[in-house]
Amino acid sequence: MDRLKHYCLPFVVAFPFSYAFSVSAQEGANAQPRLEEVVVTARKREESIQETPVAVTALSGESLRDRGILAVEELSKSVPSLQINNSTSPQIFIRGIGQRAPFARFDPSVSVYLDGIFIPRPDGQLLDTIDVSSVQVLRGPQGTLFGKNNTGGALVFTLKKPGEDADSYVEASVGNYNEQRIQAAFDVPVSDDFYTRFSFNSRRRDGFLKDATGRENQSIDRLSAILQSRWIASEGLTVDGFAFVGKIRENFPSYHCRITNEDALFVNGLGILWPGDTDPNNPSAYVDNCNANRRSAQGDLRTNQGDSQRQQKDQDELMLGLTFDYQLSDSHNLKAIIGYRDATKINPQTTADEGGPAEFLRADLLGDSEQESLTLEVQLSGLIFEDVDYTAGLFVQNEFKSERFNTANPLIGSEPVNFLGLFAGQQGFDAGAVTDLLNSLTGLVPGGTVPLVAGALPLATVQDFDIDGETIAAFAQATWHVTRDWEVTFGGRYTQETRDSYLVTRSADLAEVTSIVSGADPRFVPVLPDMGAMAFLGRWSQDPLTIANNILRERFPGDIRAPLGAPKVDTREDTFRQFTPMLSSAYLVPDTILDGTWLNSAMIYGTWSNGFKSGFQEPFGLDGLSVVEPEELENRELGIKIDALEQSLRVNIAAYSMTFKNMHLITVNVDSNNTLVVGSQNAGESVIEGAELEVVWFPSADAVLNFTYSSNDYRFEEFMDNDLKSLALRGERVPIDRSDEDFAVSPDTTASLGFQYLIDTRYGLFTPRVDISYKSEIYLGLDRGAWESAKENKANAYADAYFLVDARVKWDLDRDDLSVSIYAKNLLDERYDIGAVSAGDSIGTFTRVLGDPRTYGIEMRKTF
Structure with missing residues (x-):
């Protein structure tokens, strides 16, 4: 025993x-x-x-x-x-x-x-x-x-902090998909009052999603190291420091594509043709491109995203931290935390497209994205009036962020009648002049029709975005122990956030594009040079869209495949302020009441609290910088925490109701040039109500069982948007009510069940363990079209509910402080989605990302 x-x-x-x-x-x-x-x-x-x-x-x-x-x-x-x-x-x-x-x-x-x-x-x-x-x-x-x-x-x-006694370990594992991991930590005391600890981690795994190009996506390649120090400067002062260095060189997940709305703007809604379309009465290139990467068209764990995808996730990171913890007196303590972070995302990275192997829609991060932040937090805490615990302090952060983003689409095509409607919302459009020109050109082409080629979608929009941010906050919270069993906590925080943004936008010079294409191939005749519109004196069967786009690609072989016009500079500074109070009360049920019952301890509490997330500025197409207002959240929560059955059972329950104002949502809109833009907006008001349960039970000295459950009801009370098709086709703002939609990304219900058992043998201690987790279906829609298509078929915007089963067996040897474990995650090899997005109004596709399949391996751990 x-x-x-x-x-x-x-x-x-x-x-x-x-x-x-x-x-x-x-x-x-x-x-x-x-x-x-x-x-x-x-x-x-x-x-x-x-x-x-x-x-x-x-x-x-x-x-x-x-x-x-x-x-x-x-x-x-x-x-x-x-x-x-x-x-x-x-x-x-x-x-x-x-x-x-x-x-x-x-x-x-x-x-x-x-x-x-x-x-x-x-x-x-x-x-x-x-x-x-x-x-x-x-x-x-x-x-x-x-x-x-x-x-x-x-x-x-x-x-884990360094200490006086050496506490070191080495852990290594190997698994399927060529996974190799080694992790170690070493305590190195320098003197009686100065200690250090060094730890590092290396983890590599091949990608399990095999792309048709030969890439292996969803790989893991991470290397990190931490050096810590602890200096006991005096009886009352401790100084802790750490330096974290991280390096990531892995591949993002690739995804599959599904057409969800045949009437979406980029499918059939605008009547446009894409490179590869050779029949205006039956345009299919866009749909065929998506279907080429449809999950049912590929083998298991196979994708087809094409050569243009840059799935690399390359990032270098440095973090430094220094904490001064000073005991001012028996009743008061002062702590100062200084932090610095510098990170570089090494680009280019492809962040989004319509889901197929062709380069129809491109969104690329170009150049290296820089992130740098410096934080200072000062906390004063202690006891006053013998029955009031308090914490008060200041928080300051300065942060710089930069990124270079390129949104690009190919030259697209249209029949003359569709062309007139496509450009009807553009400023300076002379319908009569263009109609006369088209009629004259139609006579030059046998069959009486003219293929039209145009930069109707953003051919290239390159934005260099720098953001300086400053946060200053003052906070205080105090807990008054009114009696031995009853306490009241009240606090507040005042926050001021300043955002200073600098944006440089360069868009494709469509007149220059027209000159380049028509100069390289005289069959292309300029119609509206400033809009990149050209008539092709030939037939659709000759695939003029591929010809025109190949001309540009040969002239501009890099990531930006079009000539850029003059830069447009936008600057803006905004300050957002908010006070967020809180109040809670907790009651510990006295032992005199619990004596003789199956309860050993019980606490009941109620909390009212508020949260705030800063607003920001964002690029909005050719309109420059727009402001998104801050989020505000009010939370009302009741909870109970119980230990029972001779402290072998623990049950914690929380129920809450939250009012959420100005939620930041990603939507698709149009700028003043009628160009589709993926941007943000504030949903007016929403409500989140739910409950959470956590249970731990020891049925015997050798067994333990845990269970968790959460149920959430998310609903919009006010969420107004604009109909995208009316905006894109007519420049007309038609309001639509989206308050009946589900929240995106989060499941309504989650649950987990775990069981572990100790088996003591003459050969050592064996610990088998099983964990089962559950997620209900998850809505992944972005716009109204996704919601409407999901009402017809949930597969158009929902990830299915799923169970995951993980299992481990650990063997602790009696000697040498050595343990060996075998493990399997996703034991049943479930296929489940972990993200992506359904956009029904604009691109009309649902791109879906698979989670990890079954992985298994063996690991060993040696402590010193």
């Missing part, structure tokens, strides 16, 4: 509350295990999770290892209301609140912290769990204490 007791701690912390139990040898083999106290810092001070009136899930580093969690995105398998996608862009959603787009102008709705340092960009938030002591997932708006105000929640990672 003594040996079994030795293994109890790493066994039990593998579950969501990061708990432990202990059983003494004298109690015997059948003794009931007891849950031990879990300490969290959700309120910026150490306190028991069962006495913290916050919806928080905590997992220790041992817990993460026992579950096989190697990266942040795997947390969503077991944390209620948490949805993390790492597809073509990283996305973290809590209770339906998150950020869908990867662009530099968007702040994340869910904040991520590493040792107190805020990570401001989504593409740096999905960390590998290297040398992590614990992770806390805080659900609900973080509007008071945490460094960067947000509307969704926070993920708080704490590194």
